[in-house]
Amino acid sequence: MKRLRRIFERIVEAMLTLSGSITTLAILLIIIFLFKEGLGLFSNPAVEKGYALCVHPTNPIEKLNPQQIKHIFDSEITNWKEVDGRDEEIMIFRLDEIFSIYSDEELGDDYALLPQKLGEIIAENPNIIAFLPEKYLPEDRSSMKVLPSGTINIADFFGGQEWQPTATPAPQYGALPLVLGTLWVSLFAILIALPLGLGVAVYLSELADEHTRKILKPTIELLAGIPSVVYGFFGLVVVVPFIQKTLQLPVGETAFAGSLILAVMALPTIITVAEDAMRNTPRTMREASLALGATPWQTIYKVILPYSSSGIVAAVVLGIGRAIGETMAVLMVTGNAAVIPHSLFESVRTIPATIAAELGETPTGGTHYQALFLLGIILFIMTMIISLSAEFISKRQQKGI
Amino acid sequence: MNKKTTQKIAFFTFRVLGLLVVAILLGILGFIVYNGIGVISWEFLTSAPTEGMTSGGIFPAIVGTLWLVAGSMAFAFPFGVMSAIYMNEYAGNGWIVKFIRVMTNNLSGIPSIVFGLFGMALFVNTLKFGDSILAGSLTLGLLILPLIIRTTEEALKAIPDSYRTGSLALGASKLQTIRRVVLPMAFPNIITGLILAIGRVSGETAPILFTVAAYFLPKLPTGIFDQVMALPYHLYVIVTSGTDIEASRPIAYGTALVLIAIVLILNLIASFLRRNFGKKIKTN
Numbered sequence: 001m002k003r004l005r006r007i008f009e010r011i012v013e014a015m016l017t018l019s020g021s022i023t024t025l026a027i028l029l030i031i032i033f034l035f036k037e038g039l040g041l042f043s044n045p046a047v048e049k050g051y052a053l054c055v056h057p058t059n060p061i062e063k064l065n066p067q068q069i070k071h072i073f074d075s076e077i078t079n080w081k082e083v084d085g086r087d088e089e090i091m092i093f094r095l096d097e098i099f100s101i102y103s104d105e106e107l108g109d110d111y112a113l114l115p116q117k118l119g120e121i122i123a124e125n126p127n128i129i130a131f132l133p134e135k136y137l138p139e140d141r142s143s144m145k146v147l148p149s150g151t152i153n154i155a156d157f158f159g160g161q162e163w164q165p166t167a168t169p170a171p172q173y174g175a176l177p178l179v180l181g182t183l184w185v186s187l188f189a190i191l192i193a194l195p196l197g198l199g200v201a202v203y204l205s206e207l208a209d210e211h212t213r214k215i216l217k218p219t220i221e222l223l224a225g226i227p228s229v230v231y232g233f234f235g236l237v238v239v240v241p242f243i244q245k246t247l248q249l250p251v252g253e254t255a256f257a258g259s260l261i262l263a264v265m266a267l268p269t270i271i272t273v274a275e276d277a278m279r280n281t282p283r284t285m286r287e288a289s290l291a292l293g294a295t296p297w298q299t300i301y302k303v304i305l306p307y308s309s310s311g312i313v314a315a316v317v318l319g320i321g322r323a324i325g326e327t328m329a330v331l332m333v334t335g336n337a338a339v340i341p342h343s344l345f346e347s348v349r350t351i352p353a354t355i356a357a358e359l360g361e362t363p364t365g366g367t368h369y370q371a372l373f374l375l376g377i378i379l380f381i382m383t384m385i386i387s388l389s390a391e392f393i394s395k396r397q398q399k400g401i
Numbered sequence: 402m403n404k405k406t407t408q409k410i411a412f413f414t415f416r417v418l419g420l421l422v423v424a425i426l427l428g429i430l431g432f433i434v435y436n437g438i439g440v441i442s443w444e445f446l447t448s449a450p451t452e453g454m455t456s457g458g459i460f461p462a463i464v465g466t467l468w469l470v471a472g473s474m475a476f477a478f479p480f481g482v483m484s485a486i487y488m489n490e491y492a493g494n495g496w497i498v499k500f501i502r503v504m505t506n507n508l509s510g511i512p513s514i515v516f517g518l519f520g521m522a523l524f525v526n527t528l529k530f531g532d533s534i535l536a537g538s539l540t541l542g543l544l545i546l547p548l549i550i551r552t553t554e555e556a557l558k559a560i561p562d563s564y565r566t567g568s569l570a571l572g573a574s575k576l577q578t579i580r581r582v583v584l585p586m587a588f589p590n591i592i593t594g595l596i597l598a599i600g601r602v603s604g605e606t607a608p609i610l611f612t613v614a615a616y617f618l619p620k621l622p623t624g625i626f627d628q629v630m631a632l633p634y635h636l637y638v639i640v641t642s643g644t645d646i647e648a649s650r651p652i653a654y655g656t657a658l659v660l661i662a663i664v665l666i667l668n669l670i671a672s673f674l675r676r677n678f679g680k681k682i683k684t685n
Contacts, residue, residue, distance in 0.1 A: 009576045013491070019480050020487035020497075023550065024504040026543050030511065033522040199418035207415055216419060218672055223426050225597075225664045227604025229633040230657050233640050234429050237650075264425055271422075297408035318510075325512025327607040328633075332641060352514040352607070359518070359611055364526055376518040380511060387510035391503060 034380060038373030040365075041157070045149040047169050049367075052134050053147045056126045061085045064147060066156055069170035072129060080127065093121065093130040111136075119143040131169045152367065157374065163338040163349075165358065165368040173371040177340045179378065181348035184341040185255050185330060186323035189262035193319060196263070197270030198312065204271070205278040206300055224268035232332030235261040240333055247345065253335030255348040261329045266319040273318055277311020277394075278304055314394045321386035325379065327352035351379045430661065437658030440651045446659070454617060454639055455648040459656055464621050465629030466603050469613065472538025472625065473545060473602050478595055480542075481549030488550070489557040490579055509547035513607040516544045521611040535625040537613025544608055545598045552594025556587040589678030593671045600667040604660055606633040632660050 046066045047053060053069065055061060064072070064083060071077040072090055081087045098107075098117065107113050119138035122128055130144075137146070152173060160174020200220075204213055239260055244252030281304045289299040305312070335347030336357060355372050362368040444458060451457035484501075492498040520540030530536040560583050568578040584591075606614075614634035622629045636656040639649040 005574075009574060012576055016483050016487040016491060019483035020492060020501055022480050022484050023508045023546060024501060026546065027504055027508055027511075029523065030515065030519045033519050033527070034515070037518075037522045196418055196421065199415050200422050203415035203419040207412060208419065212419075216423065218668070219423055219426055222665070222668055223422070225600055225604075225668055226429065227606070227633050227660050227664065229604065229606045229637050230433065230660055231429075233636060233653060233657050234432065236640060238432060264429075267422060267425075295404050295408050297411045298404065300411075321510050325510075325514065327512065327514040328637060332637070352512055355514050355518060356607055356610055359521070373518060373522070376515050380515050383510050383512055383515075384507060387507045388503075390510075391506060 030380070034373055034377045038370055038377050041152055041173070041367055041370035041374055042154060044152055044367045044370070046152050046156075047149040048171070050134055051169055052132060052137060052149065053169065054122055054128075054130045054132060054137070054144045055147060056122060056128055057143065057145045058126055059085065059145060061147070063150065065150070066152070066170040066172060067160070067162070070162070070164070070167050070172055073131070073169060086127075088127045091125055091128045093125075093128050095132055095136065115139070157371070161340060163354070165362075165371060171367060173367070173374075175351075175371075175375060175378065177338050178349055178351045178354050178375065180340055181255070181334075181338075182324055182350040182352070182379075182382075184348060185258040185262060185334065185350055186320055188255065188259035188344060189266055189323045190316060190320050192259060192263035193266045193270055194316060197267050197315070197319070198274055200267075200271050201274035201278060201315075202300060202305075205275045206296070206304065220268050220271055223264070228265065228326060229328045229332075231261050231265055232329035235329060235333040249345055251335060251347065253333055253347055254345050255334060255341055256344040258330045258334040258348070258350075259344070261333055262323045262326055265326060265329065266322050269322050270315045270319040273315035274308070274312050277308035277315070280311070281307045310393050310396050314390045317386055317390040317393065321383050321390070324350075324386070325352060325383050327356050331356050351375050355379075433654065433657045433661055436651075437654035437656075440655030441658060445655055449619060450617065450652075453645065454652065455645050456652070459632065459635060459652070459659065461618055461621060462630040462632045462635040462656070463659070465614075465631045466633075468534050468622055468629055469537055469541060469609065469631055470599050470602050472534055473541035474595065474599065476539055476542035477545045477549055477598070481546050482553050482591060484546075485550045485553035485557060486579060486584075489554050490575070490583070505547045505550055508543075509551075513544060513605055514610075516540050516608040517611050519543075520608060525612055531626065532611075532613055532615070532628045533626045534613055534622060534629055537609045537629075537631075538625075540608045540612045541602050541605060544605065545602050548598050548601060549594055552597065553587070553591050556590030556594065557583060559590065560586050589674050593674045596667050596671045596674070600664045600671075603663050604633050606631075606637055609634060632656060632663075636660065 047069065053064070059080070061080065061083060068077065068083050072083070073092060075092070077083060078090055079087065080090055095118075098114070098121070101121070102117055107117065115136050115138040118130070118132060118136060119140065120143070122130055123143035138144075157173050157175055159176060160172060161176050162172040162174045163177055164172040200216075204216060208216060235257055239257050240252035242252070243249065243254060243257050243260075285303055285307060286299055289303045290296070294302065330350050331353035334349065334353065336349040336353055337347035338349045338354070339346070341348045355375055358368070359372050362372065446458060446463065447460050448458035449461055450459065488498050488501060492501070517540065520536055520543075524530045524536035524539050525532060528536075564582050564586065565578055568582045569575070573581065609631055613628055614631050615628040616630075616638055618628060618630050636653060639656070640646065640653050
């Protein structure tokens with residue numbers, strides 16, 4: 001009987017130990033799966049799968065990068081000179097154009113003659129660039145040059161200025177506007193929330209009597225408890241129209257609207273962490289300052305604020321972390337235009353909003369899907385750095401005591 | 402300017418800021434309540450959406466959210482509590498605990514949309530659960546683990562060591578001490594944590610976007626491999642991509658009010674528990 005109980009206790013203890021590692025395990029799994037799904041992007045062709053870009057054999061162009069391909073097919077680049085080729089106008093050719101040149105009969109049964117005709121068209125036009133399915137390319141490649149499609153490279157992803165995952169023939173996965181958009185919205189959110197939050201923290205920790213504190217604290221906790229989608233809804237029906245009307249903007253869905261909502265959402269974090277830090281100031285230090293003749297206000301900003309500065313920095317860092325990762329509210333109020341932000345009163349798009357808006361419509365395993373997971377990795381690393389540095393900063397404060 | 406005036410100005414500013422935060426909260430709550438209260442009726446809460454979600458109720462979304470809350474808690478609560486017991490009662494104060502604590506903090510810092518990505522990659526695609534209550538619940542459960550661990554740990558820490566040593570001195574084993582002495586005393590505070598976790602889970606949208614949430618389902622779920630509608634996702638879709646956004650506005654207000662009411666009520670219960678049962682431990 002006793003032995004049985006001991007075995008039982010061993011089992012339970014083993015289960016407890018295992019559960020102890022569950023958060024570590026979760027983080028590990030998250031890292032593994034984000035990378036597993038995301039990193040495949042860099043081994044995929046930059047041009048849509050199953051398609052090839054063909055030029056005339058005499059064309060000196062050997063390689064085009066994704067941006068150049070996109071600009072050519074958007075007619076933003078119209079001369080080969082602009083991509084270091086001959087000074088000739090570019091002629092764009094897509095597969096469906098063949099049907100306006102040849103009738104179905106001329107192409108034969110099951111389009112058997114299609115590859116041959118395509119070859120002829122390319123051979124006749126020295127300045128052509130043709131975007132064709134690989135299966136319709138002629139066996140005989142002497143009449144054309146197939147450009148190597150290359151793979152999507154890391155520099156294009158992190159440095160690329162365009163995010164157009166559905167562009168054909170070459171989707172653009174430039175994460176820069178999204179990264180900058182995320183930082184832009186979060187930065188202004190903190191600039192708004194910091195003075196406000198710090199003021200409330202000082203008030204709560206130094207000025208408010210017990211009774212007021214008892215009302216204010218739960219109120220602030222409640223503010224943290226409201227679901228982000230409700231904030232987003234409130235932002236959409238109140239803040240966005242308000243901004244549009246008062247500032248006479250064409251649309252109210254702007255970075256500013258996002259920053260305002262995020263500021264409110266980051267407030268509880270900033271207030272609680274900063275207040276904790278201030279209340280941790282030893283009583284002796286306050287009393288010494290007051291005994292030396294300082295007013296309570298002087299004590300606050302010359303003793304308590306400097307003393308709790310690391311805690312305040314930690315509060316700011318955690319607030320930024322909260323803002324960077326926020327999805328729904330931002331998705332609903334910032335308008336989601338994937339451009340590099342220039343002002344607060346333009347639409348921006350953040351990383352979380354991009355993932356939330358696009359992942360549902362992408363086929364699993366495609367390049368777009370992988371690119372979204374890469375964005376997830378960027379976001380994960382950003383918030384990881386933030387958590388760790390907040391940890392480090394508050395450790396330093398504890399050591400200081 | 403003399404220092405008394407400076408102080409007066411500064412303190413006045415702080416008071417105003419304190420009031421401002423309350424005003425913001427009341428403003429948001431008041432706005433939603435004012436616009437949503439007229440929509441709420443027994444019928445709204447118990448009937449399905451009709452006419453392209455421009456009229457009718459939100460019953461399937463409420464049921465879906467209940468499923469997700471139950472599912473995520475069934476996973477996260479036992480693991481979270483056991484993890485906290487391990488950290489507080491067994492692991493001592495070595496580097497392991499410190500490491501686990503850092504990891505738990507990090508996990509709580511990961512954005513909810515990353516949980517959504519992860520849930521989709523692991524549960525939906527790799528383990529082939531598909532878009533299902535199971536996949537969504539596990540994703541939400543992982544997201545909420547740190548909160549449950551932290552509140553449970555605090556609840557356990559609040560129990561004075563003298564109770565543990567007393568029990569051990571009477572010949573009880575460590576596990577008996579935990580089961581008969583520590584856990585019963587910490588119970589109200591652990592439940593408080595559970596309630597707060599429920600509030601958080603019922604409002605999360607991003608983790609369920611790709612793991613379980615359905616735009617519209619006429620049927621209620623029958624098992625854990627079904628998709629469900631959920632309140633926060635329902636609010637999101639009728640606000641941004643409904644068939645007729647203007648016509649569904651009242652329903653949006655009603656849904657937002659229900660969401661806020663859930664959070665408010667759960668918070669009230671939690672603070673009631675904390676006030677009436679939580680304190681006893683400390684004064685004992």
